[in-house]
Amino acid sequence: MPGTCAPLATRRSCLAGAVSLVLLVTGGCASDDGDSGAASTATSSSAATATASASAADSSTGSSAAVLSTAQALVTLLDDTQKSAVMGERTQANLAQWSNLPDELFKRAGLRMDALNDQQRAGVLSILKAGLSADGYRQVVAVTTADGVLKASGGIDLDFGADHYWIRILGTPSATDIWTVQYGGHHLALNLTMRGSTMTLAPTLWGAQPASYTDASKTVEPLSGETTKAFALVDALDATQQKQAILTSEIREIVLGSGQDGKTLAAEGVKASTFTDKQRTLLLALIEEWITTVNSGTAESKLAAAEKNLDRTTFAWYGATTIGQPIYYRVQGPTFTIEFAHQQGQGANAGGITHIHSIYREPGNDYGAELSS
Amino acid sequence: MRPTSVLTRCAVAAAATAAGLALPAPPASAHPLDQLVQQVYLTPAAASLEVEVGLTPGTLIAAAFARTIDTDGDERFSTAETAAHAVALKKASSLLIDGQAAEIAVTGANYPPYDLLAAGGATITIHATTPLNADSRQVAFSDHYEVAASSIVQMAVSLSSDATLTVGDITHTRDGRTITVQLASGTPARAGKATPTDLRSSSAGTDMKARMFGALRSPLTSPWSLLILIGVCALLGAFHALTPGHGKTLLAAYLVGTEGTPRQAIMLGGVITVMHTSSVLLLGTAVLLAGHYVLPGILIPTLEIAAGAVVLILGVRIARRRWSALRSGNHDHDHSHGHAHDHHDTPGHSHSHGGSAVAVLDAGRSPKTTSAPGKTKTGFREIAGMGVTGGIIPCPEALSILILAVGLHRTALGIAMIVAFSVGLAAILVGLGLVLVTARTTILAIKPAGNRWFGTRLPMLSAFVVVTLGLIMTVNGVLHAVDESQLT
Numbered sequence: 001m002p003g004t005c006a007p008l009a010t011r012r013s014c015l016a017g018a019v020s021l022v023l024l025v026t027g028g029c030a031s032d033d034g035d036s037g038a039a040s041t042a043t044s045s046s047a048a049t050a051t052a053s054a055s056a057a058d059s060s061t062g063s064s065a066a067v068l069s070t071a072q073a074l075v076t077l078l079d080d081t082q083k084s085a086v087m088g089e090r091t092q093a094n095l096a097q098w099s100n101l102p103d104e105l106f107k108r109a110g111l112r113m114d115a116l117n118d119q120q121r122a123g124v125l126s127i128l129k130a131g132l133s134a135d136g137y138r139q140v141v142a143v144t145t146a147d148g149v150l151k152a153s154g155g156i157d158l159d160f161g162a163d164h165y166w167i168r169i170l171g172t173p174s175a176t177d178i179w180t181v182q183y184g185g186h187h188l189a190l191n192l193t194m195r196g197s198t199m200t201l202a203p204t205l206w207g208a209q210p211a212s213y214t215d216a217s218k219t220v221e222p223l224s225g226e227t228t229k230a231f232a233l234v235d236a237l238d239a240t241q242q243k244q245a246i247l248t249s250e251i252r253e254i255v256l257g258s259g260q261d262g263k264t265l266a267a268e269g270v271k272a273s274t275f276t277d278k279q280r281t282l283l284l285a286l287i288e289e290w291i292t293t294v295n296s297g298t299a300e301s302k303l304a305a306a307e308k309n310l311d312r313t314t315f316a317w318y319g320a321t322t323i324g325q326p327i328y329y330r331v332q333g334p335t336f337t338i339e340f341a342h343q344q345g346q347g348a349n350a351g352g353i354t355h356i357h358s359i360y361r362e363p364g365n366d367y368g369a370e371l372s373s
Numbered sequence: 374m375r376p377t378s379v380l381t382r383c384a385v386a387a388a389a390t391a392a393g394l395a396l397p398a399p400p401a402s403a404h405p406l407d408q409l410v411q412q413v414y415l416t417p418a419a420a421s422l423e424v425e426v427g428l429t430p431g432t433l434i435a436a437a438f439a440r441t442i443d444t445d446g447d448e449r450f451s452t453a454e455t456a457a458h459a460v461a462l463k464k465a466s467s468l469l470i471d472g473q474a475a476e477i478a479v480t481g482a483n484y485p486p487y488d489l490l491a492a493g494g495a496t497i498t499i500h501a502t503t504p505l506n507a508d509s510r511q512v513a514f515s516d517h518y519e520v521a522a523s524s525i526v527q528m529a530v531s532l533s534s535d536a537t538l539t540v541g542d543i544t545h546t547r548d549g550r551t552i553t554v555q556l557a558s559g560t561p562a563r564a565g566k567a568t569p570t571d572l573r574s575s576s577a578g579t580d581m582k583a584r585m586f587g588a589l590r591s592p593l594t595s596p597w598s599l600l601i602l603i604g605v606c607a608l609l610g611a612f613h614a615l616t617p618g619h620g621k622t623l624l625a626a627y628l629v630g631t632e633g634t635p636r637q638a639i640m641l642g643g644v645i646t647v648m649h650t651s652s653v654l655l656l657g658t659a660v661l662l663a664g665h666y667v668l669p670g671i672l673i674p675t676l677e678i679a680a681g682a683v684v685l686i687l688g689v690r691i692a693r694r695r696w697s698a699l700r701s702g703n704h705d706h707d708h709s710h711g712h713a714h715d716h717h718d719t720p721g722h723s724h725s726h727g728g729s730a731v732a733v734l735d736a737g738r739s740p741k742t743t744s745a746p747g748k749t750k751t752g753f754r755e756i757a758g759m760g761v762t763g764g765i766i767p768c769p770e771a772l773s774i775l776i777l778a779v780g781l782h783r784t785a786l787g788i789a790m791i792v793a794f795s796v797g798l799a800a801i802l803v804g805l806g807l808v809l810v811t812a813r814t815t816i817l818a819i820k821p822a823g824n825r826w827f828g829t830r831l832p833m834l835s836a837f838v839v840v841t842l843g844l845i846m847t848v849n850g851v852l853h854a855v856d857e858s859q860l861t
Contacts, residue, residue, distance in 0.1 A: 101494055105432075105489075105492055105493065105494035106494060247545060248544065248545045248546065249526075249527075249528075249545035249546070249548055249549030250525065250548070250549060251527050251549075252408070252410070252525050252527070253410055253412075253525070253527065255412065255527060255529045259427075259496065263414065263531045264531060264532045265529050265530065265531060265532070266529070266530035266531070266532055266540040266543060266554075268529075268543050343406075364534075
């Protein structure tokens with residue numbers, strides 16, 4: 001256990017065993033069985049708070065101006081030490097400091113939500129509401145709440161949880177210059193970059209574990225649409241298209257995860273130019289699911305670009321085409337790259353459909369690179 | 374790809390000089406938990422094919438995987454261990470270009486700390502490159518690397534903004550361990566835009582280093598491009614000299630207490646340039662020919678000890694001589710009008726330190742002296758000795774250039790780049806020396822009353838600092854040598 005691995009030099013090594021143990025004990029990556037077990041613990045205080053805030057976000061519209069004002073408002077709520085912790089230089093090294101690892105295994109920077117008071121936490125959530133759509137904000141809350149569910153399901157604490165998410169502002173919040181808000185932790189890495197009225201979420205890591213849980217008697221699936229709409233599309237392909245779409249070798253992890261900024265993948269899979277109208281509609285619906293996490297004003301132009309370039313879009317798949325099976329898929333267009341991967345370990349540690357990693361990127365536009373020139 | 378001996382040695386050297394390449398350490402992904410994820414990115418760029426391999430062990434197998442690299446079980450990764458691992462990885466890969474086996478040169482490696490990798494919180498990254506002609510039509514890369522735990526091998530093609538070939542069909546075979554990429558002429562229609570400079574690199578030095586490596590892989594289109602490349606190399610050497618280290622403290626400490634001349638400073642620069650170039654060539658050649666038996670990780674500490682010892686000895690000599698001069702009252706020797714001094718028994722000497730230090734001779738004379746030590750046999754020997762200590766330890770950047778140049782069969786260009794790099798490095802150090810020499814003379818001219826301080830206390834203080842720095846260098850070298858000796 002981490003607590004018994006006192007010397008720093010050996011602590012991380014001990015963690016390897018600890019991780020093994022926690023996963024074996026909790027079945028954190030195990031099976032659907034874990035979900036029901038986790039359900040009774042889903043209403044931890046942090047999760048409840050976050051859920052309540054999510055409801056409040058429904059009416060928010062969001063814009064870069066709103067992100068700016070809410071960020072500036074948050075800064076006024078912080079003391080000097082907190083300000084220096086949350087504000088950072090917008091360097092590539094700082095921008096890239098995110099991961100899908102828990103805090104015990106990955107050093108994050110900024111301010112963690114559990115270190116803030118209620119007013120400050122509300123201030124952070126206000127920034128997210130301003131930058132995201134109502135659906136996007138609900139998705140954030142569902143992802144972070146899932147981390148609380150996973151933690152409450154027992155096992156060794158690797159320093160993750162519903163309130164183990166960090167806020168960081170890189171660059172100076174400004175109405176004209178480029179700056180970035182980061183909000184992330186174990187299964188989420190939001191990178192919200194603004195310049196003037198333009199904004200991008202690229203890159204943003206969306207994860208979920210458990211991918212389905214019960215909260216207040218309701219089933220919550222943070223990445224439900226991203227899952228079901230992909231199956232709907234692959235099932236709508238004809239045999240020839242499916243053969244083109246399905247990769248000949250297995251992919252178990254997203255290819256452009258953390259540490260892979262600046263890369264643009266060559267197209268693989270079936271070309272959307274071969275799609276029927278119905279298939280095109282299903283593809284657009286899937287893309288929309290990803291793009292509309294950002295506020296509506298931003299999403300509108302990004303959706304228009306995606307639709308305009310639909311013929312230059314490709315769809316690749318690995319895994320069974322029956323929903324409920326672990327899969328990998330990738331949708332690529334000139335203006336976006338989407339990857340989704342069920343974590344597919346073996347034996348007792350199989351993640352399967354209860355554990356998702358996914359990423360949204362825009363080729364050449366990580367952290368608003370196109371906005372900065 | 375044929376795992377030729379030269380390539381293997383390239384891998385050794387490149388891994389050993391990975392720190393110099395300053396590759397950013399990427400964060401790791403944590404899953405799958407019980408497998409080693411081998412992620413390969415092939416990038417057809419302008420005139421080259423770039424290969425990046427990332428190894429991420431899942432948390433359940435990370436400790437066991439880390440132990441396979443940490444062969445002596447000390448829970449640390451030594452240069453020799455990571456080099457051996459890079460060689461194993463290199464040997465387990467192969468590349469075919471248009472059906473022909475192609476050589477590939479490892480240009481960099483990043484190994485995270487042992488404990489972080491063992492905990493499943495890090496990724497090993499290896500970078501390699503091979504020339505790619507404009508008429509190449511197919512590349513096939515295979516990864517046969519096996520570990521005790523099961524692996525998942527994922528391969529992808531990454532697009533480069535400066536590519537001159539279009540990527541066509543991509544096929545994966547042998548459980549993903551082989552990727553075959555069809556290529557065609559023309560700029561890729563969907564190539565990603567280059568990451569802006571401000572996001573890709575935070576320093577001019579890093580940018581220029583990338584240009585140097587890029588230039589090695591690209592054909593030179595005109596004499597002008599060669600000149601520009603040489604200029605860039607010299608600038609990189611200059612920037613490198615401005616980074617911490619390189620004996621600037623020693624230089625300053627020494628010069629404020631001595632009376633070097635501009636001529637001596639310039640002579641010294643020449644010696645350092647020749648020495649640093651020779652050192653890179655010799656060490657590079659040794660690594661390429663003797664491979665595993667001449668590891669820079671062992672040789673460099675030895676050189677550090679030697680250079681440190683020379684500085685220490687010189688420092689002690691300076692201190693003794695100045696102390697004797699003080700005791701005999703023959704210390705107030707730098708009058709504003711300048712004249713020759715009574716130090717012909719110890720006619721000036723010098724020192725430097727490992728990492729390309731420079732210093733100007735302790736001439737014991739005014740700038741107007743007519744018998745500067747550089748003109749005497751003894752003085753010249755001392756300048757040479759000083760240059761040796763200043764240039765004997767090759768910079769990793771320069772060594773990397775040579776090894777990559779050999780791997781790409783562009784040795785002559787690589788040597789030219791190294792000479793330029795050394796000149797740039799020496800120029801900065803000599804320039805600093807000249808500034809200090811001039812400043813000292815100017816201060817004395819303006820304020821002759823300062824003579825007492827300059828003539829008595831400062832020379833002794835500077836000698837003491839030189840001795841101390843020599844001691845630190847030697848001890849550091851010994852500590853490094855002890856570290857490395859545990860691995861062999």
